[in-house]
Amino acid sequence: MAKKQLGYVELEWICPSCGTRNAGRTRVCSNCGAAMPKEAKFHAPTSQELDTSAETEAIVAAGPDIVCPFCGTRNRATATECSQCGGDLTGGKPREAGEVVGALQTEPAPPIICPHCGASNPADRTKCAQCGGALGRGPQPSPEPEPAPRPESRAKPSLGLGCLLIALVVSLIIGAILFMSTVGSETIGTVQAVGWHYVIPIEQLQPVQYEGWHDEVPANAEVLRCVQRVRHRIDEPVAGAIEVCGTPYIVDTGTGQGQVVQDCMYEVSDDWCRFSVYEWRVSGMVAEATGSDMYPSWPTLSLAQGQRAGAANEEYLVLLLADDREVRYSPHSLEEYRRFTPGSAWVITTNRLGGVTSIAPR
Numbered sequence: 001m002a003k004k005q006l007g008y009v010e011l012e013w014i015c016p017s018c019g020t021r022n023a024g025r026t027r028v029c030s031n032c033g034a035a036m037p038k039e040a041k042f043h044a045p046t047s048q049e050l051d052t053s054a055e056t057e058a059i060v061a062a063g064p065d066i067v068c069p070f071c072g073t074r075n076r077a078t079a080t081e082c083s084q085c086g087g088d089l090t091g092g093k094p095r096e097a098g099e100v101v102g103a104l105q106t107e108p109a110p111p112i113i114c115p116h117c118g119a120s121n122p123a124d125r126t127k128c129a130q131c132g133g134a135l136g137r138g139p140q141p142s143p144e145p146e147p148a149p150r151p152e153s154r155a156k157p158s159l160g161l162g163c164l165l166i167a168l169v170v171s172l173i174i175g176a177i178l179f180m181s182t183v184g185s186e187t188i189g190t191v192q193a194v195g196w197h198y199v200i201p202i203e204q205l206q207p208v209q210y211e212g213w214h215d216e217v218p219a220n221a222e223v224l225r226c227v228q229r230v231r232h233r234i235d236e237p238v239a240g241a242i243e244v245c246g247t248p249y250i251v252d253t254g255t256g257q258g259q260v261v262q263d264c265m266y267e268v269s270d271d272w273c274r275f276s277v278y279e280w281r282v283s284g285m286v287a288e289a290t291g292s293d294m295y296p297s298w299p300t301l302s303l304a305q306g307q308r309a310g311a312a313n314e315e316y317l318v319l320l321l322a323d324d325r326e327v328r329y330s331p332h333s334l335e336e337y338r339r340f341t342p343g344s345a346w347v348i349t350t351n352r353l354g355g356v357t358s359i360a361p362r
């Protein structure tokens with residue numbers, strides 16, 4: 001994400017000794033004269049006018065203020081001696097910088113009510129126009145509401161016994177099926193009837209619509225329409241890209257000035273197209289033939305322009321009579337089917353579910 005610099009706003013600090021709001025550039029309290037302590041934080045100002053002057057830029061460029069190692073007073077980064085006590089600043093530490101102090105308020109700040117006399121004062125005033133008392137910070141945006149606490153979940157009745165029972169029943173059923181499908185019995189059966197069914201689905205060349213980026217459209221496709229759509233989001237601006245930026249926010253520079261920045265991305269659009277290609281699709285029409293003889297034959301196909309035969313399907317069925325019981329068997333190929341001449345006798349092994357597990361000529 002690219003950081004875009006918009007300008008500066010002068011921050012504020014509140015004197016811990018007397019509660020007076022002071023402009024960022026002042027290093028000692030305008031009311032009581034106490035030096036701004038190292039621990040006192042800068043706040044976003046109530047009234048926020050964007051400053052883009054070269055002068056402010058130079059102040060920020062010099063770096064964070066230096067804290068005097070002897071008296072704690074803030075001094076310009078360029079100073080060598082403390083403005084308050086005259087001490088040598090070589091061993092002084094720079095103020096911390098880089099913290100985000102808030103979003104840039106573009107709407108006019110509400111007036112501040114004097115805590116001493118109740119008079120209404122413009123947001124940028126630090127002292128009451130009526131009584132001269134120190135004005136605190138105006139109403140601050142309320143912090144995010146805490147999510148509602150979730151009700152304690154009640155202890156659920158134990159599922160252990162129920163699960164155990166279900167597992168037991170399931171394993172019993174599986175066991176029974178396995179037993180019934182493996183253990184079988186042998187009988188002799190005679191072929192009573194045979195039958196076959198041949199189906200050929202008819203496929204048709206049909207236009208099918210797809211969507212994709214213009215450079216992904218197949219060469220044989222017909223492009224129906226294209227719209228511009230965001231394809232990439234990148235960090236750095238390029239020709240033709242659309243800049244999308246977040247809310248401007250203020251960063252403490254340690255100088256009393258806040259740097260107003262905005263995080264931006266660049267959206268690159270491209271042609272997103274709907275196109276049509278011809279593809280073979282099942283038409284719903286079929287050619288089929290059915291018989292109850294030993295000589296199956298495929299249906300004759302009459303294909304129109306743009307039609308073709310799909311994957312053909314063959315089905316065979318043999319009906320046998322074994323111990324006055326009807327047994328159905330489906331041969332897997334024409335070759336196998338041809339062996340089941342009506343009246344022929346077969347040794348059939350069936351499982352307890354009635355399924356044929358093996359079949360062989362007697």
Ligand SMILES: [Zn+2]
Nearest residue numbers: 015018029032
């Ligand atoms: Zn003060």
Ligand SMILES: [Zn+2]
Nearest residue numbers: 068071082085
């Ligand atoms: Zn000093």
Ligand SMILES: [Zn+2]
Nearest residue numbers: 114117128131
């Ligand atoms: Zn007042």
